Amino acid sequence: MELRHLRYFCIVAEELNFTCAAERLHMSQPPLSRQIKQLEQEVGAELFERSSRGLRLTPSGVFFQQHALQILEKVEVTIEATRHMARSKRALFGIGFVPSVFYGQLPILVRDLRRMDNVELSLAELTTVQQIQALKAGRIDMGFGRLRIDDPDVEQEILFDEPLIAALSSGHPLEGTTPTCEELARYPLILFPAKPRPSLADMVLGIFRRQGLKVEVVQEANEVQTALSLVASGIGITLVPEQVKRVQRDGITYVALADKSISSPVICSRRRGEKPSALMQEANTILDVLVENRRTGRYP
Structure with missing residues (x-):
């Protein structure tokens, strides 16, 4: 399945007419019909009811349309954010966190990093298990959670x-x-x-x-x-x-x-064995100060 299949499906679902959808897509109707049929076969469900009165979305089609639109929107947002980052020449730094650690000093770390001109900050609410997966996949650079998880590719530091x-x-x-x-x-x-x-x-x-x-x-x-x-x-x-x-x-x-x-425990997770970038070093420096403030009872 490719993104174009999702785009084809969403246009057909909007028009509920293969001829009109094909015109919008600047293609002929037979190839479009074949693409949608192939999509249904790959999904394993009929997405449209076909009758002499035209097309209707099946319940499975309605569900698939909702999620296909979300996927396409996410792709567009990601592309635009990537273009913006490339134009601004800013480095992306991702932080994952569980909600229960975001009431203390973590927002200060986020605020201080956002003030830096060369940083594009990305925040993701993730469980500790999800943070480990995101670190290994490179989707985040630092995670804050509460569970100790043994993984050879990730190092964990108990902050306090x-x-x-x-x-x-x-x-x-x-x-x-x-x-x-x-x-x-x-x-x-x-x-x-x-x-x-x-x-x-x-x-x-x-x-x-x-x-x-x-x-x-x-x-x-x-x-x-x-x-x-x-x-x-x-x-x-x-x-x-x-x-x-x-x-x-x-x-x-x-x-x-x-x-x-x-x-x-409040635990910081990072990729193991990776040489810290200048941005990671700056984040660690800010974090060290915040942890020391927490340990000694000095809150900003």
Whole structure:
């Protein structure tokens, strides 16, 4: 399958007429009909209903059209961004991150890199597993996550261990306390992210499991903001990294845990054995300052 097949399909889907579509594509109708038939054979589904009254998209065709348009739009955006980067002679630097690390000092790293004239910054919200894949494929240059993953092509550096805290609904019985895990386990638990796994959700479950505690997982959410909304609704409690409390939300209160050793690492992943570019060296220098500020309690 080539991009031209997607373009042909989208034009036919828009016109619902092979003759009109062929005219727009500056080609004759029979080759266009053959291309669409070949596409259907490759996809393994009929995309059009053909009748004496004309063409109609099948349910599979509607689904395929939605995604084909997204692919073509992404290609156009990528081409234009590449042309822009080539004209500006700026270097592309990609950063992957899990949402729970973007409430602390990571935005400062992004801000400082964006101020550099020779940098075209690309940000991607990715799980730690996805970051490893993106690093190996060259789609990003640096990743920030929370899972330790053993891969010979990627090196991981633990920047610091971040305490976990409990997010409760306002007026919760544990508000104003420093609860133990045993006390937390008495209340319904909201986990995030729901998928893909493994993730912070598995780390949280492991905390209770190691203490022999059973918890009732009442809901799973893919995003930390969704989890907090569920907490504010009184559905349950959740554990979040400490930096999340810097974003205040109505109906939410945060409490530190009695066990101060309960934490989650913030990990930076880079390609192993690669000589750092000047841009990577600059990013590492900025990151070193931010990590030192975090470790010593000095926040900008």
